[in-house]
Amino acid sequence: DTAVSQTPKYLVTQMGNDKSIKCEQNLGHDTMYWYKQDSKKFLKIMFSYNNKELIINETVPNRFSPKSPDKAHLNLHINSLELGDSAVYFCASSQDSVRGSGNTIYFGEGSWLTVV
């Protein structure tokens, strides 16, 4: 079983559409994250949740909204997609934040989003 799974893996959509990427972890972790990897492979954090509570909210457009229905799931919803949103989005999870017992962070396989 995959520890951190994301769907869909590939998504091609038109500008202006609204889309969601789902993430689930079966590790029993309390903390989940979304990272974005741009075309130059640069990785940057977008959001983190600890036990369904938003902890980190980096400077991302309001069009991006994370939703955590329970601590095993962290979905990313994107409204009014733009060309610049094309990237790979990675979900990740950790047992806890770094101030708790969270030493390792495991990543999903990524979701390749292309906006045309």
Next chain:
Amino acid sequence: GEDVEQSLFLSVREGDSSVINCTYTDSSSTYLYWYKQEPGAGLQLLTYIFSNMDMKQDQRLTVLLNKKDKHLSLRIADTQTGDSAIYFCAERSYNTDKLIFGTGTRLQVFP
């Protein structure tokens, strides 16, 4: 601020050792990580080191940490063609819990 730097490319012959270097600026870094990304694939956690350690060995991988100079390295012994990938160094701050990634080092292994 938080900044993590790596050299962009490294090319080695199969069977040789590879050493990938990384420097960081955040003195509150608690954990430092190495991730591997193969083409079209996700991020695979290779190893990590706690900031109060100076070395960690795991099979062919050796991580060295010089906390004074804020320098981290990953040594891969007996490098194989399957080791060709992008290697990311990352530091995790105790203050922010963010994982700050370096730019990645593209390792190419030739026969």
